[in-house]
Amino acid sequence: MAYKYNGKLKGELDPWQQPDAFNDEAPTANPPRHPSHPTRPNVPHIPNIHWDARHGQWIVRAREGNKSTFSRMFPADQYEAAIQCRITVLGPIPEPRPTERPNVPHVPGVMWNKNQRAWVVRIKIRGQRIYLGSFAPNDYDNAVKAVQGARAKHFPNGHVTQLKPCGTHAAYQRHVNRGEPICGPCRRAEHEYVETHRKRNAA
Numbered sequence: 001m002a003y004k005y006n007g008k009l010k011g012e013l014d015p016w017q018q019p020d021a022f023n024d025e026a027p028t029a030n031p032p033r034h035p036s037h038p039t040r041p042n043v044p045h046i047p048n049i050h051w052d053a054r055h056g057q058w059i060v061r062a063r064e065g066n067k068s069t070f071s072r073m074f075p076a077d078q079y080e081a082a083i084q085c086r087i088t089v090l091g092p093i094p095e096p097r098p099t100e101r102p103n104v105p106h107v108p109g110v111m112w113n114k115n116q117r118a119w120v121v122r123i124k125i126r127g128q129r130i131y132l133g134s135f136a137p138n139d140y141d142n143a144v145k146a147v148q149g150a151r152a153k154h155f156p157n158g159h160v161t162q163l164k165p166c167g168t169h170a171a172y173q174r175h176v177n178r179g180e181p182i183c184g185p186c187r188r189a190e191h192e193y194v195e196t197h198r199k200r201n202a203a
């Protein structure tokens with residue numbers, strides 16, 4: 001049986017358009033690439049629109065489990081048409097998942113992880129960091145409870161981690177981690193810290 005791709009036979013397609021199904025001869029180590037669009041055009045990523053680098057085209061695709069339920073190709077310069085197709089077939093484009101820290105008070109031990117989009121809870125016991133778990137963005141309350149519970153358990157006498165005051169490398173790091181503006185004393189302390197390490201490494 002002759003394979004068809006986009007309703008065309010192999011002989012009707014340029015080499016860079018031919019899908020794997022046609023390569024019934026000896027497989028080539030480096031399949032031919034589209035002559036003018038080898039790399040993904042620099043446009044924002046939209047779910048369900050994939051760049052097919054091998055054939056230099058966009059694929060609008062929907063899946064249910066492992067099964068492809070919809071698939072349509074668009075030439076590289078027709079991203080707008082692909083977006084319209086994506087909206088018509090699959091509905092509105094979902095809002096990108098926010099990576100910004102939710103606006104809640106800072107609690108020592110509860111840190112926002114941008115990549116995981118989660119609250120990561122850690123506690124330091126005798127200098128050792130102990131991971132207490134990750135919590136969903138809307139689960140901040142439980143993240144705080146987790147760190148408070150662990151503190152109550154490990155420091156029943158109300159031991160509180162002593163935070164280094166401003167004007168130290170640690171405080172500078174704390175500003176950076178919290179996305180705060182860096183105060184004068186910390187800026188100077190960090191400058192000194194970097195200078196000291198530079199000299200030590202140079203020696």
Ligand SMILES: [Zn+2]
Pocket residue numbers: 165166167171172175182183184185186
């Ligand atoms: Zn400071």
